[in-house]
Amino acid sequence: MPDTLFRSTNGLPGLGALGADDISAMSQSAGEPGWLTEQRLAAWTFFAQALPPVWRRTDLTQLQPETIAPLSGIQGTSILADDAVTRQGVVMMPLLAATKSHEALVRQYLGKAIDPMSHKFSALRAALWQDGMLLYVPRGVEVAAPLRVTYQLADGSRAIFPYSLVILEAHAQLNLIEEYTSPDLDQPALAGPTTEIFVGPGSHIRYASVQTWGQGIHHLGSQMIVLDRDAAGEWVSLSLGGKVQHIEAESRMQGDGSAINWLGATFANQQQHLLTAPWLRHIGSNTNSLMDFKTVVSGEGYSVFDGMIKIEHESRATSTRLEEHAIHLTPKARSDSIPGLKIDTNDVAKAGHASTSGQIEDEHLFYMQSRGMSQEEARRLIVMGFFDPALQALPADDLRERLTALIEAKI
Amino acid sequence: MSNDLIIKQLRVRIGEKEILKGVDLTVQQGTIHAIMGPNGSGKSTLAYSIAGHPGYEVTDGEIWYKGQNVLELDVDERSKLGLFLAFQYPVSIPGLTVNNFLRSAINAHRAEEGKDPKETAMSVAEFRKLLREHMRQLEMSEDFARRYLNDGFSGGEKKRLEILQMAMLKPSMAVMDETDSGLDIDALKIVANGVNALMNPGMGVLVITHYQRLLNYIKPDVVSIMMEGRVVRSGGPELALALEEKGYDWIREEVTTHA
Ligand SMILES: Nc1ncnc2c1ncn2[C@@H]1O[C@H](COP(=O)(O)OP(=O)(O)OP(=O)(O)O)[C@@H](O)[C@H]1O
Ligand SMILES: [Mg+2]
Numbered sequence: 001m002p003d004t005l006f007r008s009t010n011g012l013p014g015l016g017a018l019g020a021d022d023i024s025a026m027s028q029s030a031g032e033p034g035w036l037t038e039q040r041l042a043a044w045t046f047f048a049q050a051l052p053p054v055w056r057r058t059d060l061t062q063l064q065p066e067t068i069a070p071l072s073g074i075q076g077t078s079i080l081a082d083d084a085v086t087r088q089g090v091v092m093m094p095l096l097a098a099t100k101s102h103e104a105l106v107r108q109y110l111g112k113a114i115d116p117m118s119h120k121f122s123a124l125r126a127a128l129w130q131d132g133m134l135l136y137v138p139r140g141v142e143v144a145a146p147l148r149v150t151y152q153l154a155d156g157s158r159a160i161f162p163y164s165l166v167i168l169e170a171h172a173q174l175n176l177i178e179e180y181t182s183p184d185l186d187q188p189a190l191a192g193p194t195t196e197i198f199v200g201p202g203s204h205i206r207y208a209s210v211q212t213w214g215q216g217i218h219h220l221g222s223q224m225i226v227l228d229r230d231a232a233g234e235w236v237s238l239s240l241g242g243k244v245q246h247i248e249a250e251s252r253m254q255g256d257g258s259a260i261n262w263l264g265a266t267f268a269n270q271q272q273h274l275l276t277a278p279w280l281r282h283i284g285s286n287t288n289s290l291m292d293f294k295t296v297v298s299g300e301g302y303s304v305f306d307g308m309i310k311i312e313h314e315s316r317a318t319s320t321r322l323e324e325h326a327i328h329l330t331p332k333a334r335s336d337s338i339p340g341l342k343i344d345t346n347d348v349a350k351a352g353h354a355s356t357s358g359q360i361e362d363e364h365l366f367y368m369q370s371r372g373m374s375q376e377e378a379r380r381l382i383v384m385g386f387f388d389p390a391l392q393a394l395p396a397d398d399l400r401e402r403l404t405a406l407i408e409a410k411i
Numbered sequence: 412m413s414n415d416l417i418i419k420q421l422r423v424r425i426g427e428k429e430i431l432k433g434v435d436l437t438v439q440q441g442t443i444h445a446i447m448g449p450n451g452s453g454k455s456t457l458a459y460s461i462a463g464h465p466g467y468e469v470t471d472g473e474i475w476y477k478g479q480n481v482l483e484l485d486v487d488e489r490s491k492l493g494l495f496l497a498f499q500y501p502v503s504i505p506g507l508t509v510n511n512f513l514r515s516a517i518n519a520h521r522a523e524e525g526k527d528p529k530e531t532a533m534s535v536a537e538f539r540k541l542l543r544e545h546m547r548q549l550e551m552s553e554d555f556a557r558r559y560l561n562d563g564f565s566g567g568e569k570k571r572l573e574i575l576q577m578a579m580l581k582p583s584m585a586v587m588d589e590t591d592s593g594l595d596i597d598a599l600k601i602v603a604n605g606v607n608a609l610m611n612p613g614m615g616v617l618v619i620t621h622y623q624r625l626l627n628y629i630k631p632d633v634v635s636i637m638m639e640g641r642v643v644r645s646g647g648p649e650l651a652l653a654l655e656e657k658g659y660d661w662i663r664e665e666v667t668t669h670a
Contacts, residue, residue: 362465367502370462371516371576372490381515385506385559 016066156187566593
């Protein structure tokens with residue numbers, strides 16, 4: 001498996017000094033197609049004019065965008081493809097290059113799930129993305145072993161806007177791991193990733209998105225899986241790193257009979273603020289969803305679960321369940337849970353949610369200590385057990401081991 | 412140094428309420444000691460107090476085992492001293508597999524101060540072999556080990572798992588709180604056989620039960636009766652048979668007349 005790492009060294013001025021001219025000059029000098037230059041310019045104009053979104057639970061006061069310089073060119077994308085699958089017609093390559101080699105495909109899908117004009121930061125991402133990946137799986141092709149893309153940031157005072165565009169034609173199968181990693185940075189940095197995944201009729205995706213940034217990073221990202229008729233997804237979201245995280249995520253069950261099974265694990269310690277806003281949007285009929293998110297907070301960590309089940313007017317016989325549970329390890333740690341349910345149809349098969357938060361139960365600790373374990377060991381086992389469903393759902397042993405170690409270090 | 416469990420004038424409160432009002436009890440090494448008594452008489456409170464439940468406040472009295480003042484020991488230290496409690500209501504912990512739970516418990520017992528836990532830990536192969544043996548003896552199917560601890564277990568399965576833990580940890584003094592409740596007659600025999608197989612001259616067992624039927628299989632040397640926070644009567648196995656026949660009223664009357 002060849003590891004392709006693309007790097008160059010040129011950067012852009014800080015966000016404060018950047019203008020529309022820079023955007024179009026950069027796009028043109030890179031030889032990008034005209035429609036893309038126009039898209040970037042429109043997004044930049046929107047960004048420059050829009051007020052920041054009102055995010056009551058995401059504190060952006062420590063982010064100083066004017067001092068942060070976006071990366072230019074592909075600098076932090078690491079794609080681990082597999083020769084065998086490329087021979088089956090799977091395309092896995094930097095998105096920037098794909099805008100030329102697979103222009104029609106990219107043009108057809110780019111920005112079609114996540115509207116660049118949703119708010120100021122989505123527009124910023126659409127204007128400035130350089131790192132990124134196109135992953136295309138042709139009809140009927142089944143990729144069982146996980147394909148991996150990793151986005152890295154090496155330095156502070158930088159911004160990276162990685163863009164993953166993933167397309168599965170009909171009756172295809174894909175197993176994808178997407179990671180965000182960096183060392184601890186002493187200067188604030190910005191990550192603005194976008195992931196759009198289109199799952200064709202009867203196709204199946206396993207998708208693990210794993211955020212393990214080092215300290216100092218603000219992560220303002222957006223992810224969406226769009227499921228066509230009878231398509232199914234298994235999604236695991238892990239949020240462990242960074243300073244501030246605001247992830248808008250959506251499973252959109254567009255086609256009849258589509259389904260999602262979504263597991264999440266978030267651990268905020270020290271002064272981390274980690275927010276995830278996962279949406280289950282039911283549009284097709286006979287669609288099924290299951291969400292199970294786990295949150296652990298310790299130190300002065302703060303975590304927000306802003307989940308939503310949205311059942312649209314045209315959907316019939318939806319079945320959905322949302323669960324979110326939080327454990328507080330220290331008195332100063334906080335978590336908010338705001339699960340919502342909006343139903344615009346009167347034909348629902350099942351809809352429910354459950355949410356709990358609290359400390360580890362004394363009775364659990366007592367039971368374990370009565371078997372000889374120390375209190376620390378008991379707490380460790382309970383937290384690891386809490387995250388077990390998400391960890392077990394990861395498709396690669398090395399990743400599971402790395403994340404297990406990372407979580408243990410945070411306990 | 413005595414390997415008897417010695418309880419003297421134990422007084423225990425939960426919140427404001429005094430539950431144990433001066434319990435005297437000795438479980439001799441090598442013997443099986445049964446405790447019977449009406450609901451609410453304080454049997455589980457006694458069991459929890461021996462194990463060191465933080466919600467039970469000991470206001471007076473002593474517990475001694477192996478020359479140690481048990482009341483000064485943390486919960487995990489009591490376990491390592493050889494004390495074991497089979498819970499009346501075991502807790503379930505979703506996410507934690509029986510396998511991982513048992514391995515951590517065993518390795519906690521094997522850990523030695525100043526040594527790397529990795530050095531003293533039982534090898535995975537040895538652990539698996541031991542687990543398989545004991546599960547076979549308790550007629551538990553092997554997939555129990557991969558399930559989450561007591562999560563969705565039936566009442567009887569939970570009780571069996573308590574005995575599996577006891578078999579794996581090999582305590583020298585086991586308190587079994589109503590391990591027979593929830594067991595069907597076949598399971599009762601299996602569990603009793605499991606306990607009898609563990610019994611040895613160095614071991615003591617305190618078995619709390621309401622029913623003679625358990626005592627047909629786990630034969631007690633001594634039977635004590637608890638009422639209203641005290642041990643009011645001790646005798647031989649015939650005491651349990653008398654209770655089965657006559658209920659508690661005659662003892663209650665005797666106790667009040669003597670008081
Ligand atoms: N957490 C608690 N708070 C207040 N009272 C309690 C608590 N736990 C137990 N008690 C009380 O203590 C008394 C003794 O309870 P305990 O569970 O020890 O009885 P028991 O003899 O084990 O009864 P059973 O045969 O029903 O198991 C009861 O009156 C019970 O209501
Ligand atoms: Mg009881």
